[in-house]
Amino acid sequence: MSGTHGTETTAGPVLGDTPPEATSATGEAGDNAAGIAAVGRVARALMPETGVIADPTQLRTYECDGLAHYRVTPALVVLPETTEQLAAVVKACSEHGVPFVARGSGTGLSGGALPRADGVLLVTSRMRTIREIRRADQRAIVEPGVINLDVTRAATPEGYYYAPDPSSQQICSIGGNLAENSGGAHCLKYGFTSNHVLGTELITPQGDVVSLGGLAPDSPGYDLLGTVVGSEGTLGIATTATVRLVRLPEEVRTLLVGFHTTDDAGAATSAIISAGVLPAAIEMMDALAIEAAEAAVHCNYPAGAGAVLVIELDGASAEVEHEYQLVERFCQENGSFELRLATDATERALIWRGRKSAFAAVGRISPDYIVQDGVIPRTALPEVLRAIAELSSSSGVRVANVFHAGDGNLHPLVLFDGEKEGATEAAEKVSGAILDLCITHGGAITGEHGVGVDKAAYMPKMFTDDDLDTMQLVRCAFDPGNISNPGKIFPTPRLCGEVPGKRKKAHPLVEAGLADAF
Amino acid sequence: MVESTRARSDEPQSDPRKADALSAGPVPVGTPTVRSAFDEDHPPSAELISDCVHCGFCLSTCPTYTLWGEEMDSPRGRIDLMKAGLQGAPLSDTMVQHFDACLGCMACVTACPSGVQYDKLIEATRVQVERHHTRSPGDRAMRTAIFALFPYKKRLRALRGPLRAYQASGLPKVVRRSGLLDRLAPKLAAMEGLAPVLEKREKLPERVPATGARRAVVGMLTGCVQGEFFPGVNAATARVLAAEGCDVIIPRRQGCCGALSVHNGRQEEAESFARATIDAFESAGVDAVVVNAAGCGSSMKEYADILADDPDYAERAKAFSGKVRDVSEFLAELGSVAPRHPLEVTVAYHDACHLGHAQGIRSQPRNLLKEIPGLQLREIAEAEVCCGSAGIWNVLNPEPARELGDRKARNIAGTGAELLVTANPGCLMQVSSSLERQGTRIGLAHTIEVIDASIRGLPVSTLGPQH
Numbered sequence: 001m002s003g004t005h006g007t008e009t010t011a012g013p014v015l016g017d018t019p020p021e022a023t024s025a026t027g028e029a030g031d032n033a034a035g036i037a038a039v040g041r042v043a044r045a046l047m048p049e050t051g052v053i054a055d056p057t058q059l060r061t062y063e064c065d066g067l068a069h070y071r072v073t074p075a076l077v078v079l080p081e082t083t084e085q086l087a088a089v090v091k092a093c094s095e096h097g098v099p100f101v102a103r104g105s106g107t108g109l110s111g112g113a114l115p116r117a118d119g120v121l122l123v124t125s126r127m128r129t130i131r132e133i134r135r136a137d138q139r140a141i142v143e144p145g146v147i148n149l150d151v152t153r154a155a156t157p158e159g160y161y162y163a164p165d166p167s168s169q170q171i172c173s174i175g176g177n178l179a180e181n182s183g184g185a186h187c188l189k190y191g192f193t194s195n196h197v198l199g200t201e202l203i204t205p206q207g208d209v210v211s212l213g214g215l216a217p218d219s220p221g222y223d224l225l226g227t228v229v230g231s232e233g234t235l236g237i238a239t240t241a242t243v244r245l246v247r248l249p250e251e252v253r254t255l256l257v258g259f260h261t262t263d264d265a266g267a268a269t270s271a272i273i274s275a276g277v278l279p280a281a282i283e284m285m286d287a288l289a290i291e292a293a294e295a296a297v298h299c300n301y302p303a304g305a306g307a308v309l310v311i312e313l314d315g316a317s318a319e320v321e322h323e324y325q326l327v328e329r330f331c332q333e334n335g336s337f338e339l340r341l342a343t344d345a346t347e348r349a350l351i352w353r354g355r356k357s358a359f360a361a362v363g364r365i366s367p368d369y370i371v372q373d374g375v376i377p378r379t380a381l382p383e384v385l386r387a388i389a390e391l392s393s394s395s396g397v398r399v400a401n402v403f404h405a406g407d408g409n410l411h412p413l414v415l416f417d418g419e420k421e422g423a424t425e426a427a428e429k430v431s432g433a434i435l436d437l438c439i440t441h442g443g444a445i446t447g448e449h450g451v452g453v454d455k456a457a458y459m460p461k462m463f464t465d466d467d468l469d470t471m472q473l474v475r476c477a478f479d480p481g482n483i484s485n486p487g488k489i490f491p492t493p494r495l496c497g498e499v500p501g502k503r504k505k506a507h508p509l510v511e512a513g514l515a516d517a518f
Numbered sequence: 519m520v521e522s523t524r525a526r527s528d529e530p531q532s533d534p535r536k537a538d539a540l541s542a543g544p545v546p547v548g549t550p551t552v553r554s555a556f557d558e559d560h561p562p563s564a565e566l567i568s569d570c571v572h573c574g575f576c577l578s579t580c581p582t583y584t585l586w587g588e589e590m591d592s593p594r595g596r597i598d599l600m601k602a603g604l605q606g607a608p609l610s611d612t613m614v615q616h617f618d619a620c621l622g623c624m625a626c627v628t629a630c631p632s633g634v635q636y637d638k639l640i641e642a643t644r645v646q647v648e649r650h651h652t653r654s655p656g657d658r659a660m661r662t663a664i665f666a667l668f669p670y671k672k673r674l675r676a677l678r679g680p681l682r683a684y685q686a687s688g689l690p691k692v693v694r695r696s697g698l699l700d701r702l703a704p705k706l707a708a709m710e711g712l713a714p715v716l717e718k719r720e721k722l723p724e725r726v727p728a729t730g731a732r733r734a735v736v737g738m739l740t741g742c743v744q745g746e747f748f749p750g751v752n753a754a755t756a757r758v759l760a761a762e763g764c765d766v767i768i769p770r771r772q773g774c775c776g777a778l779s780v781h782n783g784r785q786e787e788a789e790s791f792a793r794a795t796i797d798a799f800e801s802a803g804v805d806a807v808v809v810n811a812a813g814c815g816s817s818m819k820e821y822a823d824i825l826a827d828d829p830d831y832a833e834r835a836k837a838f839s840g841k842v843r844d845v846s847e848f849l850a851e852l853g854s855v856a857p858r859h860p861l862e863v864t865v866a867y868h869d870a871c872h873l874g875h876a877q878g879i880r881s882q883p884r885n886l887l888k889e890i891p892g893l894q895l896r897e898i899a900e901a902e903v904c905c906g907s908a909g910i911w912n913v914l915n916p917e918p919a920r921e922l923g924d925r926k927a928r929n930i931a932g933t934g935a936e937l938l939v940t941a942n943p944g945c946l947m948q949v950s951s952s953l954e955r956q957g958t959r960i961g962l963a964h965t966i967e968v969i970d971a972s973i974r975g976l977p978v979s980t981l982g983p984q985h
Contacts (some may be wrong), residue, residue: 050586057612060602061595068572079587106589107574125587145587147578170629171578296631357631360573364633367568 025487027118035096074115091207104173110452144175160245181230183448188406199242233485249314258302288400296361299354366415374438375447409447555603576626593626621908624875644783669774733763754970812873850882860892866935870942907948923952
């Protein structure tokens with residue numbers, strides 16, 4: 001989203017229609033001053049001077065992640081280099097009741113790393129050592145600040161790679177991937193981050209260092225690792241991740257297929273999957289998204305296409321050849337008018353470049369835009385796409401579509417010009433209506449970007465109060481003090497001492513000063 | 519010097535986006551003594567700033583982010599700081615430190631999917647910094663010395679004699695081993711370590727006639743550092759151009775193109791160098807002005823912007839910039855006719871930032887090298903990351919420059935190539951000092967020297983000093 005959209009303040013989210021609870025989600029500047037000073041002292045004693053940032057000019061550069069229309073300047077930024085440093089700072093936060101937010105490269109798209117004005121931002125960008133590549137075990141042990149693509153780069157000479165590949169893989173960090181359970185184009189065949197993280201060393205919100213999972217595929221007892229992956233930083237901070245490495249396929253074929261309509265492209269997708277072919281990826285872009293990508297990276301997609309599919313087949317050569325014949329046939333049967341096969345790594349990279357740059361590229365054709373993320377059952381694709389088109393034409397708000405067609409993960413890009421009266425509101429309305437469409441078609445409000453601060457208000461549309469209360473019980477079990485990325489995921493902040501259930505005001509005992517909720 | 523005390527946003531604004539960017543955010547109300555970072559004379563454009571969507575794709579190719587992992591030393595972080603400046607934040611020492619730390623390598627421009635013109639933003643910012651920021655006496659003295667030396671051929675030439683004598687004396691080894699200079703004056707030590715082993719100067723005539731049928735008439739920039747420290751490159755350029763059928767005009771009165779000044783915010787100095795360069799070539803009646811130093815070519819292509827406000831030169835600058843070509847770009851457009859002799863050698867090609875990122879010239883030099891029979895081309899890992907030379911950055915920031923240089927040298931060594939080829943004198947100096955420190959033995963040459971050797975049928979051993 002455009003950096004200049006909306007008015008900015010030093011505290012509190014900036015969108016006009018953000019629910020009022022969200023203000024308490026980000027805290028007030030000046031609160032916790034004594035606690036923050038104490039945490040700062042602990043951090044300074046452990047780290048070089050450049051590891052602790054308190055200068056207002058410098059702090060400002062940390063006010064947002066990849067979702068730039070929520071901006072909050074943190075009270076303090078700490079850049080630890082070791083687990084010990086990070087754990088000590090978290091412990092200090094816990095002792096002084098100071099909220100903290102963990103952040104990797106700051107590329108998230110749901111405001112999951114939006115700082116607290118009354119808290120500390122813990123940035124892992126200096127914890128970027130790949131500790132071990134265990135070729136024989138097909139595992140890598142990496143620190144949270146390691147860039148996703150760097151794991152693949154390190155494993156490639158050994159014949160392996162790291163499969164989850166978000167569009168931002170060139171810069172997003174493994175810690176952030178773990179927090180958000182990131183997906184990517186290839187999760188159709190290989191699954192999400194949760195399928196590739198086998199263990200983690202976690203700093204609990206009390207500052208204790210614990211190990212969850214390990215090198216083995218499954219640990220006995222409750223799946224705490226599964227609970228932590230995708231918890232958006234609310235259950236602690238991962239300081240290492242043991243990840244699965246996947247053997248580089250014998251052959252990879254990347255195809256770019258042009259269709260006249262998204263309906264045709266969707267039908268081809270369904271035909272391919274229902275025939276039992278499982279490509280590594282099937283990605284769809286519509287005409288508007290193609291226009292943006294062309295403007296940005298000159299990817300030379302088929303001219304006049306109403307939709308393109310990027311299909312990647314990988315595996316043993318014989319298998320790939322067989323699948324290729326089927327894919328080619330299903331595309332032709334469903335109205336494809338051009339099929340291009342990348343002949344070398346450069347051509348493959350160019351095809352992917354168009355797709356992977358699409359979000360940011362939309363900035364070339366629209367001053368402002370919202371990247372939406374929703375997921376639906378794949379069979380609902382044509383219907384939901386038509387409904388989005390109707391929404392777009394009835395509201396006059398342009399919507400570009402980029403999505404992981406293979407698994408029904410939509411990324412509608414809602415375009416608007418924030419300078420025009422009412423345009424922002426209209427775009428947000430369309431954006432919200434798209435999420436409603438996902439829910440009514442049996443899908444969910446996020447496929448892979450996470451809830452963060454952006455979608456917290458939509459959680460009650462998907463979950464009952466009982467559901468949300470149950471989730472809160474899990475959070476409270478890890479973080480009774482509510483200091484680990486508070487204000488994210490859940491629409492209403494809740495104290496851990498409260499009995500689950502709707503409550504309009506503080507617990508009577510708390511109000512009477514007879515008890516503290518913790 | 520234009521100064522203003524912009525503190526309120528209620529001034530009339532013609533550009534609505536600009537008005538938005540200025541009205542938002544903290545405004546130092548009631549503190550009129552605090553001057554905002556930028557004056558009204560071409561501050562970094564709010565409109566260009568608004569193109570940044572904060573996606574972070576620039577971070578991994580930014581040398582300073584790679585080194586320090588800090589947001590304020592990344593392209594999007596610096597853009598945030600520019601925005602803060604436009605909104606009224608003062609030009610604090612901290613802010614300047616982060617602008618100064620930018621190498622200006624433009625890797626972020628290549629990486630950016632949103633098309634943010636960071637090159638324009640940082641150049642505008644640097645001019646404001648030079649205008650409004652008071653540097654420490656030491657920093658000021660160093661910069662004064664650099665800009666009193668490098669852009670002037672005669673002064674560089676005067677330095678050649680003593681430098682050759684020093685290099686011949688065996689003193690360099692003693693000095694480097696002692697580490698004395700590192701401790702006393704790290705920036706001087708950096709300069710000492712970067713100075714190349716000087717070759718004999720070949721004097722070029724004002725006109726080198728085409729061999730065979732004339733296909734073009736071209737002007738040639740000899741440059742300052744290129745001309746004095748790497749004279750063989752200029753001679754090779756003239757020979758190759760002539761062999762490919764060009765009359766080569768080398769105007770005597772040409773001086774510095776102003777690249778170092780442009781890239782360091784020294785606007786007036788840059789403008790005057792630009793005017794003088796245009797004057798020197800305009801009357802020569804050439805089809806193209808060919809440049810063999812990436813940094814020079816990049817800024818000469820920018821003359822139209824640099825002199826846009828000068829009524830006498832604006833149009834002329836535009837016409838001039840339109841004729842500027844990097845030598846590999848020009849040769850690729852012209853197509854080669856001179857026969858190539860085989861060179862059995864493995865070559866690692868290093869993209870100079872001002873050739874690859876700033877001018878988008880990547881395939882041309884590679885294709886020219888591939889035309890040479892027997893030559894094998896290898897790619898360097900992390901090719902998009904700067905070697906740390908960046909004009910005078912390595913002199914002003916010796917320690918981080920060394921880290922970047924060493925990283926580049928490791929990647930170069932990893933290719934196992936026998937010869938490193940690049941197109942910028944700064945890169946050659948920086949990389950060779952890192953390779954030497956690392957003990958990697960590899961030849962160094964400019965692209966044009968390799969082509970020259972191939973056309974003349976010279977052996978590989980004649981290419982570049984061995985390190």
